Amino acid sequence: MSPLLFESFALPSSLRTIAEKVLEGKRISFEEGLHLYEEGELSFLGALANFVREKKNEHNTYFNKNFHIEPTNLCVYDCKFCSYSRLIKQRNDPNSWAYSMEEMMDIVRKYDGQPVTEVHIVGGVLPQYDLAFYTSLFRQIKEHRPELHVKALTPVEYHYIFKKAKISYEEGMRLIKEAGCDSLPGGGAEIFDPEIREQIAADKCTGEQWLQIHEIWHQLGMRSNATMLYGHIEQYRHRIDHLDQLRTLQDKTGGFQTFIPLKFRNQDNQMSHIPEQSVIEDLRNYAVSRIYLDNFDHVKAYWPMIGRTVAQLSLSFGVDDIDGTIDDTTKIYSMAGSEEQNPALTTAELVDLIRKVGRKPIERDTLYNVVQDYTEVVFDSDKEFRGYFELPVV
Ligand code: V47
Ligand code: SF4
16 A cells, blocks of 8 residues: 555554555455445545546546536426426426427527537426427537537436337437437436335336446447436445446446536425435545546536535545536526525636646546646636626526
């Protein structure tokens, strides 16, 4: 073991053995992952996760310039943690919306001339947003702006629309690819364990189906992300089981780019009685995820959900990506009680956050090609700290 890294830790032998394995680049087992969650204290986990982070990504901290389209928050499902969706019978609720194709294209056109590289499309599940609708939307986006990366929909939507269209997952994913979908975001994974999933997200696609759709997508040569919703009724063993299933699929396909832990937020949902986890637990979770997922290149902290300060801290606990500049078009977290009510950061502000914790800010595209290294860039006007993305809301 590196004496410099760990000599100040009074470690029990079980943790020392795990640390040695990680420092030698060896994979840790399910039991060892569980042991880290149960016994690893914050600074130890942070040091170990930071070792892995710097070995894989040095000081690089990635972000991208993206915007969101959330087609609707009406949904046929009723996930207990979801603060954002409204059931179809609540369609007259003033907080519900369902955009037409033209309204979605208006959102895309709003960014004409803006240096965004990605549109992230995700929302509720409704019968009218079927296979024909989404393939037509992807085609229209590509016709309008061919170079814009379309990161769209999760296995939750795909499972529903392919079933409705009476086609197999294989056939469906092929059609989605042909229509212009470039990658899948990581949503809908929640927790794979069937007993926990049944309690928080009954009826929608199972964990097995989620993994199956990603596997088929990867076999088509495409990339995707993975998430885990944590800090509700699950136990550490359910988290390790989730990470383990992702690690196994990644061994098989290599198609995942980024893992994104999503902290359960408890405002205005059916699980509001469950207290939110502490920041300490959030940082421990980033660290264990980074250590366990040895075959994932990137771990992302989604700053609109955890806030800017915790996102900065996370960069010392295994995280190397803090998502995008984002405008305020995402409502998933502001409606769930996030610190960030209108999440928007200019490039200069995001770069500043990253630099302040001693890391290298790098703008990437969705596939991690470097768009611009901001290490030496000087922002010389206040306008750059305020101007970008101050756009009218459609
Ligand atoms: O699947 C819903 C989560 C996800 C709550 O791939 C909640 O780059 C916490 O997947 N508390 C959708 N989480 C968002 C998502 C995502 C976000 C950012 C980047 C990427 C990416 C993907 O949001 C859902 C669900 O797990 N979610 N409600 C809540 N109350
Ligand atoms: Fe619908 Fe997704 Fe909310 Fe579940 S998490 S109710 S599938 S919008």
